[in-house]
Amino acid sequence: MIYQRPRGTRDIYGDELERIELINRGAREFFKLNGFTEIRTPTFESIELFVRSIGLHTDIVEKEMYTFEHDKKMFVLRPEGTASVLRAVLENGLKPPCRLLYIGQMFRKERPQKGRYREFQQIGVELIGEAAPFYDAECINLAVRFLDTIGATHYFIELNSIGCPVCRQSYKNMIENYLKPYLPNLCSDCQRRFEKNFLRIFDCKKDSCQKIYEVAPKITDNLCEECGLHYQKTKEFLKKFNINFEENKKLVRGLDYYTRTVFEFKLKGLGAQDTIIAGGRYDLLVKELGGDNTPCIGWAMGVERMLLALPELQPEIKKSKKFFIAVIGESLFDEGVKLREMIIKNGFICIHGNPLDKIKTQMKDAHHYKVDYVIIYGEDEAAQGVYTLKNMMTGEQKKISQNEIIQFIEQCQ
């Protein structure tokens, strides 16, 4: 093999592509009906946009993003959708509140593993300019109902609140004091997280660390009054929506702009990357990007991961009947063209064989393409004014008139 696709990329075709398109179409339809507008932003943006939104976690920018320079400016293949969408809202002067849907490829320079690729597709929604807890619940509700329409079921929802900068700061003091005696017992990763991004310690996968965190105070239990109330109301609305969720007080986010509600939809049996939808409230980000104070909430779904987990739960893709026209001899070509037009007009798939090929070759082609019916039209048929219709499943064939074949195609399911 001389050429190979780059690490972490995939060639998508056939049934898999059809399933992805089915989900995309489903998303457009569903969210349009729920008052969303689709937005398509550039696949690359100025690097400053993401540096600004992600903050001073510069190692993410350097290690995890595809960057390139052009005309002395640095650009980056977008690693996520939210920053671009907010930039577009500000740049185009869209007036909040607005509800936006995006569908597109994202790029992250991570080492690939199960359910993690360097180029992947996300479907995401953002409710921009909505502060009330109802919208936290509504945002999750929309995800649930969308998953319903695409036939996904075996997931569970984890919910938490990580508060605002005020409660986070006081919680930080609390947890620092609490963990100080345990610090030497934590793994080296956790010791680093403790310094750089302390909420992330709860993501540690080591039992020895988790044992300590299990009984440590959680931010969820130490929210300020407003954040606590917001969380309470969110949960009440979720119950009114009849949505089952598990509170996970160790569910956190890596970036600072997240506030209050965070949630993930997870699937068992997916491997280490088991989150199919991740979302949360980000009340600080628009201001961070230079806009007015604008509370927002949204989520994004990884489409490939979704598909990887639920191939069998995809709604059956309707297989349209497939015809093959085997015209024998160039002089009869016009007849085949007419037949094909009629078949396609009726919404069926039709492949036209090469009229210069022997019938045997054309039959083999028909078999190769797994067609349902072959219509043979050669000298014999032309002389008798009929067509030979062969059912490739049963092997039966019969000669029928032009009217009969039109009737057959029109009644074909």
Added chain:
RNA sequence: GUGGGUAUAGCUCAAUGGUAGAGCACUGGACUGUGGCUCCAGGCGUUGCGGGUUCAAGUCCCGUUACCCACCCCA
């Protein structure tokens, strides 16, 4: 970036250090207007790549690349 596993025909995989094989797929024929079934015929593939050990390496050793899984990270 770190760790473990894997790498043999188009695909899925065999081969106690001793001549590289099978199934499927593919091509042709039996079958000159009929695919699938049956039968017959057709594969010297730099065993990922580069070194080394050995009389002898797909097999052992070192390096390297790619893939898979996990860690880190996760927007």
